[in-house]
Amino acid sequence: MFTRAGYAPFASAVTRLPSLLASVGPARRTLSSPSINALFNPTDEHLAMRATLRTFVEREVEPQAAHYNKTETFNRDLFRKLGTVDQDHGLGVLGLTVPEEYGGLGLDATAVALTHEELSYSDPAFCLAYLAHALLLANNLAVNGSEAQKSRWLPDICAGTVVGGMCMSEPNAGTDVLGMKTNATAIEGGGGWKLNGTKMWITNGTLDGRTTGDIFLVYARTGPAKTDLTQFVVEKNMPGFSLGQKIVDKLGMRASMTAELVFEDVILSHDHVVGEVNEATLCMMRNLEIERIGLAAMALGIARRSIDEMKRYALERQAFGARNLFEFGQIQRLIAESYAEYMAGRCYVYGVANSLDLNKAGNGLDADGTKLYCAKMSKEVADRAIQVMGGYGYVGEYKVERLWRDAKLLEIGGGTNESHHKNMARDLRKRGIAPLD
Amino acid sequence: MKILVGIKRVVDYAVKVRVSKGTVDLANVKQSMNPFCEIAVEEAVRLKESKNASEVVALSIGPKQCTETIRTALAMGCDRGIHIQTDLRTDYMDLQPFAIAQLFQKIVEKEKSDLVLLGKQGIDSDCGQTGPMLAGMMGWPQVTFAAKVEVKDGGLLVERETDSGTETIQVKSLPAVVTCDLRLNEPRYATLPNIMKAKKKPVETLKAEEMGVDLVPHNQVLEILEPPPRKEGIMVENVDSLIDKLRNEAQVI
Known part of the structure; x- marks a missing residue:
């Protein structure tokens, strides 16, 4: 097999460019149609x-x-x-x-x-x-x-000079997002808005564990109706804006920082209001669709890596006098089912993504569907990778235990499985008895 | 200084090729830029960034998918591309170095290139002939297997890989042909903004059959065989039996 690192027929042995691809194996032949x-x-x-x-x-x-x-x-x-x-x-x-x-x-x-x-x-x-x-x-x-x-x-x-994120969930409002309590009140005399509340599970909420991230879009209640939400830009070092805590000891996704952020009488001028006052629910829904595609696509990366790792291990490991683990029906099932599910998820994600309009809402059913399917798929594929690799799979050095832990987050973050169930069932119920296309 | 850099589209280095019907099967096989050509592109772009070169033109010969390869070179920093289109195979089966060097010669003469940077060889046919043949046809100096290229006194100072180390060669003046070896540099990845910008860079398409070059191969490939599978090894009891086997069975010591 040719690898760049090893290929120097006329020169003295040159070893550099440690190549992951080379270590994963030679098969770069296109498998699919x-x-x-x-x-x-x-x-x-x-x-x-x-x-x-x-x-x-x-x-x-x-x-x-x-x-x-x-x-x-x-x-x-x-x-x-x-x-x-x-x-x-x-x-x-x-x-x-x-x-x-x-x-x-x-x-x-x-x-x-x-x-x-x-x-x-x-x-x-x-x-x-x-x-x-x-x-x-x-x-x-x-x-x-x-x-x-x-x-x-x-x-x-x-x-990339600043790093930030978005604040929606609260300690007591996650899937029930419209139950949020963070609020902004208009300052008398039209001087802007005063923001109060606490946001939870904020990715990039802190970068160093001591201070907040640089810039955030924050959803807050600005009127009496359930959907009276408005979106504000809040920047680091604004008086009243502080880091509640860096959330530590997470199961997975440990290299991304998660924080609780606190807003106490944060004064925001009108130019920090994004979109119309009380109209942020649509902004939220529109942006959630692309977020779900992104999360579903993350699941694809996890699954593809897990399959590569289990394949590689199965090819190398010998047992019971057989050439390698591919000879065993139980292992064949783990690998083949993983591949089929991964490809099904991949087709669903790209099928939806290829015509998703970033400026419109309206793909909610399938955006939810891709994430619902792929999150679980990636967790199960990572789980099978651990199973194929036995004790080795359970150890950090072999990487798949990390993927398994990371995959679990995809069933919670950016919409719990239950929120997808709720949204999708609502959309499907709306169609009544009309048959699917 | 105007640089012409040659980029060959080959079967990707990570692909395990299969032989069928007496040749390497190219159906549904991932193809990408020859790694040594990537190194040549990187060197050309660096010469431009250090203001030693005024323009870098990338030339590729092959099927229409070569435009993908050219776009990669443009995204890495080449200014424009030239595609000599042909459906002949470029892995020695049809189009061979002698004809390829002549096609290059046509472009070098048209473009008035001062320096031609090429990979030391394509990883498909491993000939390593195009560079030397081109230099011969042009009557230009050449340095093969470059490990370091420096612009010096209107010429080039080139460190060259040899079997026993490196030698340093002074190319007194340009024009010249230099072929690039593995250690010359580490090619950059094309950044996304540069991939988008590359879309707007011009690519000229020519037809190989209309270049006035005889494309008929002078050598004929009779057969291509897969390497025989490695024989299974044996476990020896101890060092003594190892030495015994090496001496008496393998007869290597």
């Missing part, structure tokens, strides 16, 4: 993006994943490399869906899916920090913000 491959990479640009991401992930993301998982810390330096702050060397994906005039790339939901899939192949936790920043903050602001707001905040967000 052209129509399926076209679904995953609809254009040449998507194909080129995937190739670039794969190189980036192999060189930069893979080597650091275990360390940051272990220490429960955020790799700020690597996050910077996702932006454009280092001219011509930054990957430039922080503003993936942000229009070019604000420093982004203006790309589509398919690009979102493939970026999350590729990053999660090596480090789902790092990808989660990316998702909070690129989708919940950047994409949300790009879709819902005013011209002035976009010009003011998006260039830094795309460059």
Whole structure:
């Protein structure tokens, strides 16, 4: 087999460029039919993006994943490399869906899916920090913000000089999001808004464990009706805005920081109001669709990696005098079912992503559906990878136990399984007895 | 300095190729830029970034999918691309180095290139002939297996890989042909903004059949065989029996 590291027929032995691909194995032959491959990479640009991401992930993301998982810390330096702050060397994906005039790339939901899939192949936790920043903050602001707001905040967000996220859940309001208590009241005399409340489970809520992240979109109650929500921009160091706690000892996603954030009489001027007052429920719903595609795509990365790992192990390990574990029916079942489920999920995600309009709501049923299906699928595929690898699979060095822990979050974060059940059943009930297309 | 860099589309280095019907099966096989060509592109772009080169043009010869390979080179920093289109196989089965070097010669003459950077060889056919043949046809100096390239006194100072180490060669003046070895540099990945910008860079398409070059191969490939599978090893009891077997069975010591 040819690998770059080992290929130097005329020169003295050269060993560099430690190649993950080389270690995973030689099979890079396309397995699937052209129509399926076209679904995953609809254009040449998507194909080129995937190739670039794969190189980036192999060189930069893979080597650091275990360390940051272990220490429960955020790799700020690597996050910077996702932006454009280092001219011509930054990957430039922080503003993936942000229009070019604000420093982004203006790309589509398919690009979102493939970026999350590729990053999660090596480090789902790092990808989660990316998702909070690129989708919940950047994409949300790009879709819902005013011209002035976009010009003011998006260039830094795309460059990667600031890192932030979005605040929706509260200690006592998660799936029941409209039950949120955080509120903003208009200051008498029209001087702006006063924000009070506590937000919980905020990804990128802190980066260093001591202070808040840099910039957030915060949903707050601004009227008496259940859907009277408004979205505000809150920045680090604003008086009254503080870190409640860094949430530690998480099962998985340990390299992405999660925090409780506290707002005490935070004074916000009118230019910090994103969209119309009391109209933020639509912003929320619209942005949740792309978030769910992103999370479902993360599950694909986890599943693909798990399959690669179980395949590799099964090829190497001998038992009962057989050539390797592939000879055993029980192992065959674990591997084959994993592959079939992974491909089913992958087709569903790209099938939805390829025509998802980032500026419109209306794909809720399938956005929920992709995440509902893929989250569970990735957890089970990672579980099978552990099973194939036995004791080794249970140990950090073999990576799949981390993927298994990370996969579990996808059944909770960005919408619990139960919230997807509720939303999807509601949408399907609305169709009444009309048969499916 | 105007640089022409050659980029060959080959079966991806990580693919385990299969032989069928007397040749390497290319159906549904992932193909990408020859790794040594990637190194050549990186070196060309670095020469441009250090203001030693004014323009970098990427040239690829092969089927229409070569435009993907050219786009990669443009995203890495080349200024424009030239695609000589042909459906002939470029892995020595149809189109061979002698014809390829002549096609390059046509472009070098048209573009008035000062430096041609090529990979030391393609990883499909492993010929390593295109660079030397091109230099011969042009009557230019050449350095193969470059491990370091430095612009010096209107020429180049090139460190060159040899079997026993490296040698340093001064190319007194340009034009010249340099072929690139593995240790020359580590190619960058194309960033996403640069992939998007590459879409707007010009790519000229020419037809190989219309270039006035005889494309008919001078050598004929009779057969391609897969390497024989490795024989199973044996376990020896101790060092003594190992030495015994090496001496008497294998007769290597």
